[in-house]
Amino acid sequence: MSSSAAFKVAVLGSGISGAVCASTLARNGISVTLFESARGPGGRMSQRREKTEDGMELHFDHGAPFFSVSKSEVLHLVHEWETRGLVAEWKENFGSFDFHTLKFNNAEQEGLSKKYVGVPGMNSICKALCNESGVESKFGVAIGRIEWLHDEKLWSLTGVDGKNLGQFKGLVASDKNIVSPRITEATGRSPPLDIKLVTELSEKLLNLPVKPCFIVMLAFAEPLATIPVKAFSFENSKVLSQAYCDSSKPSRSTASERWVLHSTAEYAEDIIAQSGLKKPSDITLNKGLTYLNHFLRKLIDGASIAPEEKCLWDRNKRVAICGDFCVSPNVEGAIDSGLAVALRLKDSHNSRRHKERQQELV
């Protein structure tokens, strides 16, 4: 067995940080298995498919609607994705709608930072990265328990169904819920990774502030002619914060006009306080509108636990935690963090190989 094959790494999560990390490791010759609890890739950049009563399939970007990039190393990657046809610029001006005056205003000026979207859906980037050669992706596999085998110096993974998922030299967790007791609140299960195993890493994760957000997905047979912009924020609304016309993004179907509306965090918190962490009833959430809804959690702006290091990393146990919460609460921060973890593991792998070669020479 070659040294690279023996250095197997498990990546938990196929959001953009996990997907970037996994594909970067694979490109460096490191064997990667990626586990994702959801049916498909993307995490908070995923796309939702819904069928109408008459059988029409509708696609919605129900997490991040777009992203912008300012850091050169991230931009380099985004340009590569653009060349591969995974990403395109969304050239729409954004505006705002004031609930007091009931008017649209503040049409955004040209020349602000570019808005990128995955094409044909926001999940396209993660999908392509998870399919890259050298990445073995397993969807619909939720990790329930992670153990450190002290004598073997390996990480052992078990699914929530009790299935043994293998042993790995390195471990990357790209979701804070891997150690957070918040997961117990939502599922009744203990967090997969015992905080005592990686105390220095995990303590920082425990009190990360996150806010809930309801997503409303709407489809119209005809274009909404009275709305002058394709994306806008709401002013003076306690319920809605943003609206994005999904069908105006590049490479989307225009068979219907599709909008995605984001609630304010305060509204979502209020509904959750009334009905718990389950889908609210039609009556509670909305009266009279046909809607599809989904609930996502969003990090609060400013939340970042490792802005310099960009990830949490324990060299001795070869375990890393990455994600937007390490750098900045957006797609760019998540990409930056995924790249940082790949670099740490690559260095660890290289120094291990170097030691092995030296021993062979003795």
Ligand SMILES: Cc1cc2nc3c(=O)[nH]c(=O)nc-3n(C[C@H](O)[C@H](O)[C@H](O)COP(=O)(O)OP(=O)(O)OC[C@H]3O[C@@H](n4cnc5c(N)ncnc54)[C@H](O)[C@@H]3O)c2cc1C
């Ligand atoms: C409503 C909303 C609007 C947003 N708007 C913007 C925006 O305009 N611009 C912008 O740049 N960003 C925006 N963001 C933020 C952006 O989506 C995130 O910063 C980014 O997608 C986070 O990526 P990540 O890889 O860190 O985490 P995630 O995408 O959350 O990935 C973590 C993955 O780990 C998986 N996982 C968790 N536990 C387990 C387990 N036990 N076993 C296996 N898998 C597991 C999860 O299913 C998930 O897929 C928005 C987010 C939301 C929710």
